[in-house]
Amino acid sequence: MKNSRLNLVLLALLFPVFSVFAQVPVQVVRGKVIDADGKTGLPGANVILVGSDPLIGITTDAGGSFRMEKVPVGRHSFGISFMGYKSVVIPEILVSTGKETVLTVTLEENVITSKEVEIKASVKKDQAINPMAMVSARSFNVEESRRYAGSADDPLRAASNFAGVASSADINSNQIVIRGNSPRGVLWRVDGVDIPNPNHYAYVGNSGGGITMFSSQVLNNSDFYTAAFPAQYGNALSGVFDMRFRTGNNEHREYAVQAGIQGLEVAAEGPFSKKSGSSYLFNYRYSILAFLQLIDPSMKNKIPQYQDLSFKLHFPTKRAGTFSLVGIGGISRSSGVSIEDTTQWKKLEDRTQSTLNNNMGAVALIHTIGLARKTLLNSYLSATYNDIFYENYLMTPQMELQPQQYIFHKNYRFTASINLNHKFSPRHTNRTGVNYTRLFYNIDIRAINPFTGIYSQFDKGSGNTDLVQAYSESKIDLSDRFHLSGGIHVQYFLLNHHLSVEPRLAFRWQISDKHAVSCGYGLHSQAEDAGVYLAETNNLNGNELKIQPNRGLDFSKAHHIVLGYDFSIKPDLRFRTEVYAQFLYKIPVMPGSYYSLINSNGGYYNDTLVNDGTGRNLGIDITFEKFLTKQYYYLVTVSLFTSKYKGGDGIERNTRYNSGYVVNLLGGKEWTVRKKNLFGVNIKATLTGGEYYVPIDLQESIQQHREIPDETNAYRSQLPAFYYFDLTLTYRTNHRKFAGTWAIQMKNLLNQKPVTGYVYNDFTQSIEEVRSMGIIPFISYKVEF
Numbered sequence: 203m204k205n206s207r208l209n210l211v212l213l214a215l216l217f218p219v220f221s222v223f224a225q226v227p228v229q230v231v232r233g234k235v236i237d238a239d240g241k242t243g244l245p246g247a248n249v250i251l252v253g254s255d256p257l258i259g260i261t262t263d264a265g266g267s268f269r270m271e272k273v274p275v276g277r278h279s280f281g282i283s284f285m286g287y288k289s290v291v292i293p294e295i296l297v298s299t300g301k302e303t304v305l306t307v308t309l310e311e312n313v314i315t316s317k318e319v320e321i322k323a324s325v326k327k328d329q330a331i332n333p334m335a336m337v338s339a340r341s342f343n344v345e346e347s348r349r350y351a352g353s354a355d356d357p358l359r360a361a362s363n364f365a366g367v368a369s370s371a372d373i374n375s376n377q378i379v380i381r382g383n384s385p386r387g388v389l390w391r392v393d394g395v396d397i398p399n400p401n402h403y404a405y406v407g408n409s410g411g412g413i414t415m416f417s418s419q420v421l422n423n424s425d426f427y428t429a430a431f432p433a434q435y436g437n438a439l440s441g442v443f444d445m446r447f448r449t450g451n452n453e454h455r456e457y458a459v460q461a462g463i464q465g466l467e468v469a470a471e472g473p474f475s476k477k478s479g480s481s482y483l484f485n486y487r488y489s490i491l492a493f494l495q496l497i498d499p500s501m502k503n504k505i506p507q508y509q510d511l512s513f514k515l516h517f518p519t520k521r522a523g524t525f526s527l528v529g530i531g532g533i534s535r536s537s538g539v540s541i542e543d544t545t546q547w548k549k550l551e552d553r554t555q556s557t558l559n560n561n562m563g564a565v566a567l568i569h570t571i572g573l574a575r576k577t578l579l580n581s582y583l584s585a586t587y588n589d590i591f592y593e594n595y596l597m598t599p600q601m602e603l604q605p606q607q608y609i610f611h612k613n614y615r616f617t618a619s620i621n622l623n624h625k626f627s628p629r630h631t632n633r634t635g636v637n638y639t640r641l642f643y644n645i646d647i648r649a650i651n652p653f654t655g656i657y658s659q660f661d662k663g664s665g666n667t668d669l670v671q672a673y674s675e676s677k678i679d680l681s682d683r684f685h686l687s688g689g690i691h692v693q694y695f696l697l698n699h700h701l702s703v704e705p706r707l708a709f710r711w712q713i714s715d716k717h718a719v720s721c722g723y724g725l726h727s728q729a730e731d732a733g734v735y736l737a738e739t740n741n742l743n744g745n746e747l748k749i750q751p752n753r754g755l756d757f758s759k760a761h762h763i764v765l766g767y768d769f770s771i772k773p774d775l776r777f778r779t780e781v782y783a784q785f786l787y788k789i790p791v792m793p794g795s796y797y798s799l800i801n802s803n804g805g806y807y808n809d810t811l812v813n814d815g816t817g818r819n820l821g822i823d824i825t826f827e828k829f830l831t832k833q834y835y836y837l838v839t840v841s842l843f844t845s846k847y848k849g850g851d852g853i854e855r856n857t858r859y860n861s862g863y864v865v866n867l868l869g870g871k872e873w874t875v876r877k878k879n880l881f882g883v884n885i886k887a888t889l890t891g892g893e894y895y896v897p898i899d900l901q902e903s904i905q906q907h908r909e910i911p912d913e914t915n916a917y918r919s920q921l922p923a924f925y926y927f928d929l930t931l932t933y934r935t936n937h938r939k940f941a942g943t944w945a946i947q948m949k950n951l952l953n954q955k956p957v958t959g960y961v962y963n964d965f966t967q968s969i970e971e972v973r974s975m976g977i978i979p980f981i982s983y984k985v986e987f
Contacts, residue, residue: 232269233305239631247284300941300986336708337722338429351886352928365823365839377410380441382819382845387440398588402534407804415532416512422448430722430762433675433689450483462982465489508534523571531563540597553597562588576625614642634674660808667697683712702727720766727757751810774831789815791850796916801858817847836869861891892921909962924956940987947980
């Protein structure tokens with residue numbers, strides 16, 4: 203059996219099969235229908251294959267599970283209904299021969315039911331999975347987002363297509379800016395557990411990198427928040443990625459292998475025991491992006507490498523609840539070597555030598571048990587680790603390496619959390635929980651202070667501290683059309699004994715079947731990275747460490763206010779707009795200076811900071827979307843905003859991230875080939891305003907032989923706007939025992955190289971532009987069996 207599977211894989215990789223079968227292949231579609239609030243199975247729910255003739259349908263068993271045999275491959279919609287609950291339609295689910303299709307469908311209970319009330323099925327496509335979310339939340343459909351051109355199977359890049367999100371001009375970076383906020387304000391969560399920045403090539407104090415440390419292969423539908431998120435989320439100022447790993451197939455073993463010019467990916471899932479329903483899911487990636495030097499010769503000797511592993515082990519029991527073990531880990535390496543021949547020095551990077559290594563790992567033991575039909579208890583024990591090593595040198599004409607930065611930053615976190623979800627009635631559901639985190643840190647940071655030009659020790663030391671968070675939130679359905687959610691989040695930081703109490707409130711009014719309005723408010727706060735609190739100033743001789751002036755800094759805080767309107771033009775066509783205002787305060791700033799952490803993109807200064815800074819983000823987000831039906835889709839998002847701040851000198855300026863506008867145009871079309879295969883074309887065009895920056899004082903830089911910022915003109919100048927065009931071609935073949943997918947992804951098809959910043963080169967005594975890379979191709983073949 204193993205040999206036959208191996209032969210199939212090799213055959214699929216070398217010679218794709220295009221022969222026509224007399225009969226369209228079929229596959230199993232199965233899953234579970236559960237209550238959206240109580241998470242309990244709904245027995246007797248009806249599941250139908252929409253459009254089938256004769257009608258294909260089935261009812262769920264005593265546990266809410268269903269199994270539909272011999273469903274033809276292709277895209278299908280499924281309708282789910284249950285007496286006393288709102289019916290839904292799950293549209294355009296891809297069914298293929300490579301793996302079984304497993305669905306988890308949540309239904310919301312009706313508040314009022316009567317014979318006179320007609321309950322129509324709604325399309326659950328972009329609605330948040332979390333029932334507490336009323337505003338600024340979107341369901342993150344994995345299979346759908348993988349189609350988006352330019353996403354490269356990276357959830358963070360796919361999210362940059364949503365309204366309110368701006369991507370970086372640097373095509374190598376996947377960091378995002380949410381509604382004018384710094385990327386460091388994003389919270390990452392996997393299966394209910396907060397985790398460190400899960401990106402390869404991550405830098406200190408940032409939340410992005412080059413690519414996420416897990417593939418979309420392991421993800422289930424997830425939620426993405428851009429403002430005023432529910433009370434269960436804390437220690438974040440801008441947005442939340444609430445990712446969920448899917449559970450492995452508990453009936454059959456399935457495998458996937460993807461090979462491409464960027465590397466190799468292998469996935470496996472299946473049952474430990476068919477009787478118990480336990481299962482495993484693994485995904486491993488190994489990548490060497492050596493092809494980059496063929497596209498850009500400057501990448502020679504700077505080839506990045508990474509590998510990562512993700513898994514989920516699932517163990518349901520009859521009486522003790524369900525246990526899950528979830529893990530993610532990755533390592534990445536990147537370096538650059540300076541040119542030793544000074545006659546070849548044309549740019550600053552020619553005499554720059556750097557290394558960036560980072561490792562990250564997280565593992566969580568999760569236990570879920572139903573204490574009663576309407577009460578669910580979730581418990582979590584997790585451990586996370588991340589370290590970042592970065593060093594940067596400049597080669598002098600005398601062939602000496604002059605240090606610029608040295609960073610060693612390591613964190614361990616141990617977290618215990620518990621929450622109780624109780625459904626008091628069809629109208630009222632409450633979730634209450636508490637999280638306790640023990641943080642261990644080891645930091646050694648040395649760098650040149652841009653204000654003084656002195657290379658010195660910024661941070662050095664190790665220790666531990668604690669963060670305690672608690673919350674309680676309720677969803678109240680005043681009627682079938684008016685929904686209210688509210689709660690409070692509290693966090694206490696033991697390093698400096700600061701307390702933050704944060705109320706949250708939101709409502710949604712479904713005026714009619716097509717029109718809805720929503721409104722939300724939230725107070726949010728975020729603790730800084732440990733390195734900010736531990737920064738140490740030097741004594742007069744600059745040799746010995748003296749004090750930690752920032753140890754007592756308070757949380758950075760923000761009021762979020764959102765007003766939204768939704769118009770369901772058709773079941774598959776939707777218009778949405780949100781107007782928002784965010785007022786930030788207690789932002790750490792440098793007294794008498796323009797400097798504020800609101801503009802931070804990583805890195806540290808060993809200067810005294812105070813919580814006197816403020817900021818404001820005002821804007822409107824517009825989404826016009828046709829979901830995938832009739833084998834095509836499109837998405838248009840427009841974001842218009844302004845982002846201002848006041849630093850330690852009290853002067854209002856543009857924030858670094860005040861790019862002003864983001865426009866995304868996406869679309870895709872599929873064609874059925876030979877009744878069982880799919881050929882797809884997906885395109886994306888994006889136009890984004892440039893970031894603001896601090897210009898360089900050329901004359902002072904020449905005199906002092908180092909880069910001197912022009913403080914009087916800080917954030918008055920804007921980088922040029924940039925645009926990208928991406929293209930993805932896919933061809934999916936369904937065979938009797940396996941499915942194969944060819945993919946050609948072209949990022950930056952028009953070979954744009956926008957300006958991402960400016961640097962001073964003392965060797966040439968000039969200011970240089972820093973530009974992004976040009977076109978980047980990804981070619982791969984994936985087989986599922």
